[in-house]
Amino acid sequence: MNHIDMLHLAFFGxxxxxxxxxxxxxxxxxxxxxxxxxxxxxxxxxxxxxEHIIKHGQVYLGLCAVVAVLGMYLLYQTRSLALTExxxxxxQSVIMLYFLLQYAPFVWLSHMSQQFNKKMRLxxxxxxKTASLTPRKVxxxxxxxxxxxxxxxxxxxxxxxxxxxxxxFAGFAGLGNLLVPVGVxxxxxxxxxxxxxxxKFNPSQDRERFLHTFCQAMVVINALSGIYITWSLSxxxxxxxxxxxxxxxxxxxxxGVVTFVMFTREVKTPxxxx
Amino acid sequence: xxxxGTLFNQMxxxxxxxxxxxxxxxxxxxxxxxxxxxxxxxxxxxxxxxQLANDLEINNKxxxxxxxxxxxxxxxxAKGYRGSFVHPDAVNNCTIDITNVAENKLLAVVxxxxxMGLTDSELRxxxxxxxxxxxxxxx
Numbered sequence: 001m002n003h004i005d006m007l008h009l010a011f012f013g014x015x016x017x018x019x020x021x022x023x024x025x026x027x028x029x030x031x032x033x034x035x036x037x038x039x040x041x042x043x044x045x046x047x048x049x050x051e052h053i054i055k056h057g058q059v060y061l062g063l064c065a066v067v068a069v070l071g072m073y074l075l076y077q078t079r080s081l082a083l084t085e086x087x088x089x090x091x092q093s094v095i096m097l098y099f100l101l102q103y104a105p106f107v108w109l110s111h112m113s114q115q116f117n118k119k120m121r122l123x124x125x126x127x128x129k130t131a132s133l134t135p136r137k138v139x140x141x142x143x144x145x146x147x148x149x150x151x152x153x154x155x156x157x158x159x160x161x162x163x164x165x166x167x168x169f170a171g172f173a174g175l176g177n178l179l180v181p182v183g184v185x186x187x188x189x190x191x192x193x194x195x196x197x198x199x200k201f202n203p204s205q206d207r208e209r210f211l212h213t214f215c216q217a218m219v220v221i222n223a224l225s226g227i228y229i230t231w232s233l234s235x236x237x238x239x240x241x242x243x244x245x246x247x248x249x250x251x252x253x254x255x256g257v258v259t260f261v262m263f264t265r266e267v268k269t270p271x272x273x274x
Numbered sequence: 275x276x277x278x279g280t281l282f283n284q285m286x287x288x289x290x291x292x293x294x295x296x297x298x299x300x301x302x303x304x305x306x307x308x309x310x311x312x313x314x315x316x317x318x319x320x321x322x323x324x325q326l327a328n329d330l331e332i333n334n335k336x337x338x339x340x341x342x343x344x345x346x347x348x349x350x351x352a353k354g355y356r357g358s359f360v361h362p363d364a365v366n367n368c369t370i371d372i373t374n375v376a377e378n379k380l381l382a383v384v385x386x387x388x389x390m391g392l393t394d395s396e397l398r399x400x401x402x403x404x405x406x407x408x409x410x411x412x413x
Contacts, residue, residue: 127291131329133308134285135321135357199328 003242010249017253018102019068022260027057029264047119056112063105091245099252121203138192141215153226154181160233169236188222217262301340306368320358
């Protein structure tokens with residue numbers, strides 16, 4: 001199997017996992033949590049009927065299916081015309097753009113969830129409000145071991161950048177790559193900080209549990225980003241650059257699965273997932 | 275300042291939006307109670323204005339006003355970007371009600387002026403004039 005066949009197989013996997021399998025699991029999880037929380041026992045969770053939530057879930061599944069069909073058509077065209085690059089352009093860019101397209105229905109579902117949460121907040125308007133007098137910090141939700149792991153991963157990345165700079169490949173950005181860990185870690189830190197300080201999205205949410213899950217997910221995604229970027233640069237050293245698009249397609253699938261598993265593990269209410 | 279003593283529980287701030295006490299006054303009262311009750315100790319950090327406002331779903335300015343009053347009363351100290359901390363003498367300072375002190379002082383002055391023969395309307399005009407002058411000089 002040559003690297004083009006491997007790329008097509010990886011892209012097929014990306015379509016199946018991110019546009020069919022995970023959306024189906026998200027929909028199943030929504031239905032399952034609704035079944036576990038009947039409207040007559042938990043009326044505070046339903047500013048709108050369960051059927052309304054399921055309908056939105058079905059629209060989400062439909063949108064994902066459309067994206068999957070587009071992906072399959074793209075793959076079919078590429079193979080039938082025997083193109084070496086997707087759309088005869090640049091496979092890496094196409095894979096990334098297609099990933100963003102795959103992510104779009106989830107963004108829509110999240111938006112719907114936000115609207116639902118606003119209605120839930122109005123339904124359960126309380127006049128007595130509580131808040132902890134203890135300041136929250138991002139580092140309360142990340143262990144020292146995890147920080148050491150991130151430090152190790154990004155140190156390896158820095159070492160690889162320096163090694164490659166002695167024998168650079170075409171398009172290598174030089175030692176400027178050393179700024180990548182700063183940017184990536186700052187990005188994840190600011191996302192976590194925003195979540196730690198912001199209002200609760202879902203009024204029925206256990207904030208501490210959610211923040212713990214969220215920050216843990218960010219650590220895992222940060223670590224995976226570090227490993228992937230390090231591996232991308234290392235491919236040059238091992239003459240594996242033709243396979244970089246294959247690795248990217250698998251990396252995006254891993255990110256999708258990890259995110260799904262972490263965010264759905266502790267779902268307690270129908271809209272807590274997104 | 276009004277307080278909600280029965281509503282205070284451990285390290286939690288509890289506000290009642292239907293209470294006749296303004297929200298900032300409830301915050302000030304409860305933080306003072308937390309200090310006096312030993313729930314938070316001198317040097318402890320308080321949550322940021324943004325965190326507290328978001329958790330209580332109230333305006334940032336309300337929390338900022340409460341923190342400013344607590345800083346004035348030397349119950350908390352603002353340390354720039356590091357945040358707000360409980361003042362080293364907070365336990366003593368939070369028992370002093372500055373509005374009570376002001377009331378006693380004004381009572382003595384007004385009684386003395388009245389004994390000199392000034393009428394209520396003259397006193398009101400003078401008081402308003404002094405307030406305006408001091409406001410201008412502070413601004």
